[in-house]
Amino acid sequence: MAQKADYEELMRQLGAVGSVRRELARILPDGCSNGSATALALLGRDGDLRLGGLAELLGVDMSVTSRLVTHLADRGWIDRSPDPADRRSRILRLTPEGRARLAELSDRTAQELARRLSDWNDEDIRRLTSLLSRLRAGFDGPQRTEHDARAEPPATALSPCTPAVTQ
Amino acid sequence: MAQKADYEELMRQLGAVGSVRRELARILPDGCSNGSATALALLGRDGDLRLGGLAELLGVDMSVTSRLVTHLADRGWIDRSPDPADRRSRILRLTPEGRARLAELSDRTAQELARRLSDWNDEDIRRLTSLLSRLRAGFDGPQRTEHDARAEPPATALSPCTPAVTQ
DNA sequence: TATTGTTATACTCTATAACTATA
DNA sequence: TATAGTTATAGAGTATAACAATA
Numbered sequence: 238m239a240q241k242a243d244y245e246e247l248m249r250q251l252g253a254v255g256s257v258r259r260e261l262a263r264i265l266p267d268g269c270s271n272g273s274a275t276a277l278a279l280l281g282r283d284g285d286l287r288l289g290g291l292a293e294l295l296g297v298d299m300s301v302t303s304r305l306v307t308h309l310a311d312r313g314w315i316d317r318s319p320d321p322a323d324r325r326s327r328i329l330r331l332t333p334e335g336r337a338r339l340a341e342l343s344d345r346t347a348q349e350l351a352r353r354l355s356d357w358n359d360e361d362i363r364r365l366t367s368l369l370s371r372l373r374a375g376f377d378g379p380q381r382t383e384h385d386a387r388a389e390p391p392a393t394a395l396s397p398c399t400p401a402v403t404q
Numbered sequence: 405m406a407q408k409a410d411y412e413e414l415m416r417q418l419g420a421v422g423s424v425r426r427e428l429a430r431i432l433p434d435g436c437s438n439g440s441a442t443a444l445a446l447l448g449r450d451g452d453l454r455l456g457g458l459a460e461l462l463g464v465d466m467s468v469t470s471r472l473v474t475h476l477a478d479r480g481w482i483d484r485s486p487d488p489a490d491r492r493s494r495i496l497r498l499t500p501e502g503r504a505r506l507a508e509l510s511d512r513t514a515q516e517l518a519r520r521l522s523d524w525n526d527e528d529i530r531r532l533t534s535l536l537s538r539l540r541a542g543f544d545g546p547q548r549t550e551h552d553a554r555a556e557p558p559a560t561a562l563s564p565c566t567p568a569v570t571q
Numbered sequence: 572t573a574t575t576g577t578t579a580t581a582c583t584c585t586a587t588a589a590c591t592a593t594a
Numbered sequence: 595t596a597t598a599g600t601t602a603t604a605g606a607g608t609a610t611a612a613c614a615a616t617a
Binding site: 287299300302 | 602608
């Protein structure tokens, strides 16, 4: 186990991520919150999803995701086709307009990050991404105590994109 | 400049930090939000601060900080003594009760992080902390465009605690 | 005049709970 | 009975703007 001071410092830096995200959101166009942008990106990367799956990827409650999805559908960026396998669900998919929107968002975001992180090399960025992915994996699911940790299933749906190797 | 896909993935992982922080906040005692805990930690680490300085360290507006500080003072965890150098300001300082509270919070947080990140070694944690510190540094202050970036002063008050070396 | 801090207000994001429809 | 999703509501957390006191 690491030193307590190391954990404290990690906590402080995690808190600062909030202001970074708010700053990044400033460059997004109208109708595109951070949540909208993330949802579009996930649908662009992972293809068709159901609401629950998207909620899990976003790391927020289904109720939050439901309203977000309504927002995106109202703007014509996604469509919701019936799920033939389960009539309670619908399949979420980017429309061509949504894909164009996503491309624009990606451009803006990449441009802003390149500007803000001009002194970072590719390796730095990938390393941070990988570590954040591992961090998230550690917080998946509800709290399992140290007692039942080994009995737990390996937590499927959220497999990080970056392999998350230690080094 | 990194690949656009790398930036996109970084964005997604930054978004996930929110749910990690919410999960961590669940173990905090009543009256202690993430903001309260962070403010106590900063006052514990950096000693006396004025409201503006604390706001800058927290990365939020002074109005937000003002209410947070009132909350902490109401609970007797900090006191606000007059600043002899500037009668508009007050000096914020942990009380003994605040220090005890902070110790308890640190214990809980370290315990929870140790549990969640049981497969992390000290080096992993320090690396993530260092990278987040650099990330934050890149987003300091208002947006400076690439045109006036060099004319900008070096942004004093927020020197990251971790040296933020590239490796 | 400019700066430090406070307060009022509104906006965004989030979870909880009650509900509907389907499995 | 259990699950997927929707909606109503409430609670954090945040910024903007108007203001007071002081520099």
